[in-house]
Amino acid sequence: MAQCCGARRCTCTVTAGPGVTVTGDGGTTSPYVISADGGGTVSCDDVRPCLSAGDGIDYDPGTGEITARPSTDAGNALEIGTDGGLMVPPSSAVPTALGVADTPTVDLTLAGTGTPADPYSLSADVQLDPAPPGGGANLIHEGPDGLYVECGDVRGCLSAGDGVDYDPATGGIAARPSTDAGNTLRFGTDGGLLVTPGAVSCDDVRPCLSAGDGLTYNPGTGEFTARPSTDAGNTLAIGSDGGLMVPPGVGDPTALQVADSPTLDLMLTGDGSTATPYQVTGAVRMDAAPPGGGSNLLQEGPDGLYVECADVRGCLTAGDGAAYTPASGEIAARLSADAGNQAAFGADGGLYVPPAPPPSVGCGLDGDGTPSTPLIVATSGVWPLADRIGQPFACDDTNTTSEIYCAADGTLHSRPEATTIIGTFERFRHVPTPGGPPLDMTSGQVYTFTQGVSYANPSQCRRLHTMGVASATVTLTVGAGAHWRVYMSPVCSVDAAPLGLVVFEDVWNGPGSKPWVYTASGVDHEFNMPPGTSRIYQFRMDIECVAGPVSFTSINGDVRYHGTTI
Incomplete structure (x- = not known):
């Protein structure tokens, strides 16, 4: 540029490439x-489309926010904690399943649930048969340092047969020469059995011997020789030097393998030869990271495996109602400090709750709720009951339907009993002129007679329904052609509305004078009396002389009534 451009206009051509602007x-x-296009900067909006979300991630291209995405699969325990971090609640951890299987010689015990608070605890005990199949005692003992069998346990299993002396106390076994006459067998100076040469010849001894498996025997010479089996494939032979020989390479050594278990590592050394025999050793496997997540409490010492109390105490904690001291392993009940707690420690150190006070007894109950005096219904009578004349009721107690209520004395009562009064009456006699002659009545004259009766309702609870009957006999002497009438008013209360007179007899006498006796009766209407009240009931009779002569002598009668409370 410096070569082609000077003070005048530059003739070089500059072309803008992608993302570049030339002015x-x-x-x-x-x-x-x-x-550069865009002012030479790269914004967040340029970068966000370059990203996307994979498994376990949520991504918002609009904001650039990236968040963890828990699976919605059923049973997922992963969630977002209150601080925004990922969290798996402790309760969602499922302990590793663990089981044990006993063998005839080892008894395994599994305790705990496999959680950090209650880790698995596996223990094993060697099973010693208390009744061996042979019928004798088991000679194996279990001591603090392991299993053992001592010489003293075994010596009792042996006994002396022919030609042997045996001392069970020491386990000493010795040959026992016969005491029979002529026996030349004795003990030599070195303690061995000795038969003096010449005393017994070879010919005497050879018949005493015989050949067993793998041998042949010549009783004539006393020679024993090895006898290889004639079975097909037998490689045993007699060598050139007269000894037994199995050619090299014939016969494979015994195959032996070991298999580890989760709790025991086995090691095999040697090749099974006489020079290098097989040797099996074992080591207990200690889990450095138990499945529960805690430390392995099992420890290995120079004398074997062990777990001490101090190792176990840290596995325990106190929950509700308990107090625990890890240093000593002491577990005690913990009483609540809440107000009103009745629980305490008794004199013997046990938990104690004093007996509850007797409950308050309300209406209709007796007793205090204790076993000796339980709560019962306070009744005012005992079934069966009798009626007013002393006869038992025909129904049983399940047929009574009266309401029960609580009385002021605290006992249960039913409705007030009904009362019936029957056969009450009052007799009367009336003469118009006491001590004098009959009353001669003139035409149009009316003679009125009334009789009052006092009557009371004995019930203080129920109304009394009453009904009365009145009757009277009138004695008259009537003349020829006389006309007379008898009126009667039913029995009624003096404070009730008056009832009209009723003509009970209307008589015209024929010729001649004659006496006349007339009896009349009347029935009142039904009437209810309030509880505890009294009434005076009145009976009225009128004798009218329509046309004389009529002579009235007397009135005799009675008033009968009965009532029933309702």
Whole structure:
């Protein structure tokens, strides 16, 4: 540019490429100006379309916000915590399933649920058969340092047979020469059995011997030789030196493998040969990271595996109603400090709640609610009951339908009992002129007689429904052609509305004078008396002389009534 451009206008051509803008003509007054599109900056809006969301991410291209996206699959425990971070609640962690299987020689015990608060605890005990199948005692013992069998346990299993002496106390076994006469067997100076040469010949001994498996025997010479089996494939032979031989390469060594278990690592060394025999060793596997997430409490020491109390105490915590001291492992009940708590510790250190006070007893109840005096219904009578004349009711107590209410004395009562009064009456006699002659009545004359009866309602609760009957006998002497009438008013209360007189007899006498006796009766209407009130009921009879002569002598009668409370 410096070569082709000077003071005058530049003749060079400048072409703008992608993203570049060129202005000016290259002259002094209008030099080329080269600039990047967009002012030379890259904005967030340019970058956001370059991003997208993959699995587990939500992305908003409009704002550029990127957030974690928990799955909506059922059972997902992942969520957004209150601080905006990802969270898996502790309760969603499912403990690793763990089971144990016992064997005839090992008893495994699994405790805990596999959670941090309650980790799995696996223990194992060797199972010792308390009744071995042979019928004897088990000689294996379990001590604080492991299993053992001592010589003293085994010695009782042995006994002496022919030619042997045996001491069970020491386990000493010795040959026992016979005491029979002529026996030349004795003990030599070195303690071995000795038969003096010449005392017993070879010919005497050889018949005592015989060949077992793998041997042949010549009783004539006393020679024993090895006897290889004639089975097909047997590679055992007699070597050139007269010894037994199995040619090299014949027969494979016994194959032996070991298999580890989750709790035991086995190691196999050697090749099974006489020079290098197989040797199996084992080591217990200690889980450095138990599935529950805590530390492994099982420890290995020079004398074996162990777990001490101090290792276990940290696994426990106190929940509601408990207090726990990890240093000592002491667990105690914890009483609430809430007001009104009745729980306490008894004199023996146990939890104690004093007996509750007797409940308040309201209407219709007796007793205090204790076992000796339970709550019962306070009744005012005992079934069966009797009626007013002492006869038991024909119904049973399930057929009574009276309402029950609580009385002022605190007992339950039913409706007030009904009362019936029957056969009450009052007799009377009346003469118009006491101590004198009969009353001679003239035409148009009326003689009125009344009789009052006092009557009371004995019930203080119920109204009394009453009904009365009155009867009277009138004695008259009537003349020839006389005409007379008898009127009667039913029994009624003096304070009730008056009832009209009723003509009970209307008589015309024929010729001649004669005595006349007339009996009349009347029935009142029904009437209800209020509780505890009294009434005077009145009976009235009128004798009218329509046309005389009529001579009235006397009136005899009675008033009968009965009532029933309702």
